[in-house]
Amino acid sequence: MENTLPFMGYHGSAGQEGMSQMGLGMAIAASMVVMTMFQQFLLTHLRGYVELFLRKLFKSLDPNVQIRFGDDDNGGPKNHEAYAAVETYLSSKCSDQAPRLKANSVRDIKTPVLCIDVGEGVDDEFNGVTVRWQLGEEKEQGESYRGSRKNRYYTLTFRKSNRKMVVGEYLRHVMEEGKAAAASNRQLKLYSNSSSEHGSNWKYIMDFDHPAKFETLAMEKEKKEDIIDDLIRFSTGREYYRRIGKPWKRGYLLHGPPGTGKSTMIAAIANLLSYDVYDLELSAVLSNATLKRLVNKIPCNSILVIEDIDCSSKITHQRERNTPNQGEEKKEKILETVTLSGLLNCIDGLFSANDGGRLMVFTTNHVEAIDSALLRRGRMDKHIEMPFCGFEAFKVLAKNYLGIEEHDLFGKIEGLLKESSVTPADVAENLIARRGEGEDSGDDCLKKLIEVLEKSVQQVLDKKGEGKREEIESDPSL
Numbered sequence: 491m492e493n494t495l496p497f498m499g500y501h502g503s504a505g506q507e508g509m510s511q512m513g514l515g516m517a518i519a520a521s522m523v524v525m526t527m528f529q530q531f532l533l534t535h536l537r538g539y540v541e542l543f544l545r546k547l548f549k550s551l552d553p554n555v556q557i558r559f560g561d562d563d564n565g566g567p568k569n570h571e572a573y574a575a576v577e578t579y580l581s582s583k584c585s586d587q588a589p590r591l592k593a594n595s596v597r598d599i600k601t602p603v604l605c606i607d608v609g610e611g612v613d614d615e616f617n618g619v620t621v622r623w624q625l626g627e628e629k630e631q632g633e634s635y636r637g638s639r640k641n642r643y644y645t646l647t648f649r650k651s652n653r654k655m656v657v658g659e660y661l662r663h664v665m666e667e668g669k670a671a672a673a674s675n676r677q678l679k680l681y682s683n684s685s686s687e688h689g690s691n692w693k694y695i696m697d698f699d700h701p702a703k704f705e706t707l708a709m710e711k712e713k714k715e716d717i718i719d720d721l722i723r724f725s726t727g728r729e730y731y732r733r734i735g736k737p738w739k740r741g742y743l744l745h746g747p748p749g750t751g752k753s754t755m756i757a758a759i760a761n762l763l764s765y766d767v768y769d770l771e772l773s774a775v776l777s778n779a780t781l782k783r784l785v786n787k788i789p790c791n792s793i794l795v796i797e798d799i800d801c802s803s804k805i806t807h808q809r810e811r812n813t814p815n816q817g818e819e820k821k822e823k824i825l826e827t828v829t830l831s832g833l834l835n836c837i838d839g840l841f842s843a844n845d846g847g848r849l850m851v852f853t854t855n856h857v858e859a860i861d862s863a864l865l866r867r868g869r870m871d872k873h874i875e876m877p878f879c880g881f882e883a884f885k886v887l888a889k890n891y892l893g894i895e896e897h898d899l900f901g902k903i904e905g906l907l908k909e910s911s912v913t914p915a916d917v918a919e920n921l922i923a924r925r926g927e928g929e930d931s932g933d934d935c936l937k938k939l940i941e942v943l944e945k946s947v948q949q950v951l952d953k954k955g956e957g958k959r960e961e962i963e964s965d966p967s968l
């Protein structure tokens with residue numbers, strides 16, 4: 491023990507010095523650790539603050555504002571809608587500015603959408619303000635089962651001083667123009683219920699590529715302009731219909747003899763508004779309930795067409811059903827009807843949503859045979875008479891078919907058209923020149939037409955004469 495103590499004592503004094511040195515070392519080491527931690531802290535936390543501060547400082551000095559339009563899935567379909575509208579809007583701008591362009595094929599769009607390449611930009615001017623659009627690309631965060639994906643985005647850059655105008659008016663203009671351009675470039679489709687079982691479902695029939703246009707439709711100029719005006723006001727009337735609290739729908743009735751252009755006008759309307767056509771075959775529908783379901787399935791921005799409404803508004807279907815009766819199979823006849831009231835209900839309760847316009851077009855050869863309940867405004871808002879061919883309509887056809895705007899025979903034709911009852915279809919048929927050997931000239935076609943008109947005038951006179959004779963014969967006082 492004794493030995494141990496001096497030994498320990500000896501070692502004790504030398505150990506004290508060593509201990510103090512050790513303490514110093516430890517203190518230095520600890521301070522170094524603290525310093526390193528502090529440095530780390532500064533680097534990680536403070537650097538963040540410094541960076542943020544600097545970014546804010548630069549931002550406040552930066553005279554520009556940027557808005558990003560991404561095509562990422564996370565933003566949902568609305569995000570994609572805005573991105574697509576921007577892309578279509580820029581398609582026309584970039585074709586004459588960008589050195590490199592990409593052509594994107596988009597589903598249901600007839601011609602490819604041109605867009606700038608990643609990293610490229612395009613300038614646009616609106617109300618005297620210049621803005622710049624740039625296309626960027628970034629890797630999507632995280633890996634999915636499809637591997638890493640790249641998301642594209644457009645960045646809109648503009649001066650801070652123009653913020654109000656750009657965020658308000660300009661972006662509205664971009665969205666509207668982009669959507670309108672996409673709509674007018676859309677491949678139209680024709681649907682019908684006629685080929686589905688019991689007419690109960692809409693079926694895609696074909697792409698709707700009818701060439702009819704209002705410019706080539708034979709009709710008085712003023713009347714045509716009034717119809718176009720009405721259609722445009724309807725199709726752009728979202729706010730108006732919302733304001734007056736009415737569903738965004740409009741009914742047209744086209745009436746007139748066969749061959750006066752009713753079906754042709756429906757095609758011209760579809761092309762003008764870029765609406766799909768839903769051709770409802772009423773005679774194929776077995777019940778009012780089915781009719782209602784069909785009508786309610788029609789999407790916005792489409793036309794519901796019911797042709798020959800006079801023939802199809804009172805239809806009775808008979809079908810046989812097997813019903814077990816005391817062990818025997820007994821045939822029972824069931825009468826199902828699509829009634830006028832069913833149709834009226836459909837029209838009235840129809841299209842309550844305001845997400846887009848729906849147009850209904852009815853046609854008939856016998857307007858006098860249609861129930862007045864169906865004719866009233868609100869159901870059929872605009873009645874358009876498609877008459878026999880007048881001189882103005884003839885001039886449109888002569889220009890379309892023969893490329894003739896003036897001719898010596900026009901005067902004679904004008905007089906004959908006043909007295910005859912020929913349809914634009916009859917006139918068109920006579921203006922189609924025979925091709926090949928012995929090809930018809932414009933003169934030949936007009937002469938051929940004059941013969942047809944003279945015959946028609948004679949028929950009209952004969953009919954009038956017959957009428958008069960019948961009148962005289964049936965009048966006992968004469």
Ligand SMILES: Nc1ncnc2c1ncn2[C@@H]1O[C@H](COP(=O)(O)OP(=O)(O)OP(=O)(O)O)[C@@H](O)[C@H]1O
Binds near residue numbers: 706707750753876918
């Ligand atoms: N107003 C018109 N303008 C231009 N072409 C017309 C006009 N009317 C008729 N036609 C020509 O006549 C053809 C028949 O016309 P359309 O099928 O549109 O007549 P419709 O009134 O629908 O007849 P229906 O009552 O028999 O159904 C068309 O393909 C078109 O070439």
Ligand SMILES: [Mg+2]
Binds near residue numbers: 753797
């Ligand atoms: Mg027709």
